[in-house]
Amino acid sequence: MSVESEIKRFIIGxxxxxxxxxxxxxxxxxxxxxxxxSLGLLRLITWVGDEYRIPVADLxxxxxxxxxxxxxxxxxxxxxxx
Numbered sequence: 001m002s003v004e005s006e007i008k009r010f011i012i013g014x015x016x017x018x019x020x021x022x023x024x025x026x027x028x029x030x031x032x033x034x035x036x037x038s039l040g041l042l043r044l045i046t047w048v049g050d051e052y053r054i055p056v057a058d059l060x061x062x063x064x065x066x067x068x069x070x071x072x073x074x075x076x077x078x079x080x081x082x
Contacts, residue, residue, distance in 0.1 A: 011036075
């Protein structure tokens, strides 16, 4: 399963249970559109850290890095390289 697919699965399962995966656009701004609020953002960051073994507590993270499926996948790929 691709990183984007895993992220979509988490977002749909936790924030959009009535939305089919193929209807969640990878570039939809999750924060601006109210899909993820501030507590949801913390939950999402924690999940990303746990799921991909990224030490998120040690990183300087900005909300825009978690604004869309596309942005989160980019963050994961960048953290794996760095």
